[in-house]
Amino acid sequence: MTKVTFIEANGTAHEVEARNGRSLMQAAVQNAVPGIDADCGGQCLCATCHIILNDDWYAKLGGPGPDETEMLNPTPELTPTSRLSCQIEVSDALEGLVVRLPAFQM
Ligand code: FES
Known part of the structure; x- marks a missing residue:
């Protein structure tokens, strides 16, 4: 965890407490975090799991892949450190990760 x-x-x-091997989106949904709707269930098809990383974590985790970028581009409140939480796998390397949620998803 x-x-x-x-x-x-x-x-x-x-x-x-997020389970390793699952996505960050799943951790949010399982813990009833408001603002992560995850309408497509993690298929990278809805962008309702948008999160914003700080610069350090973005550098550590890397940027979005091509499909993720395509979904993020029309997203309100897109930032240079935006990611889709369904595309980030939880592991020990994420211990202490802090992410912000955009106001649009409140
Ligand atoms: S849950 Fe739909 S894109 Fe992440």
């Missing part, structure tokens, strides 16, 4: 924190646009923080 890996400790990850989701911060809503209003500043409310949700620290969760």
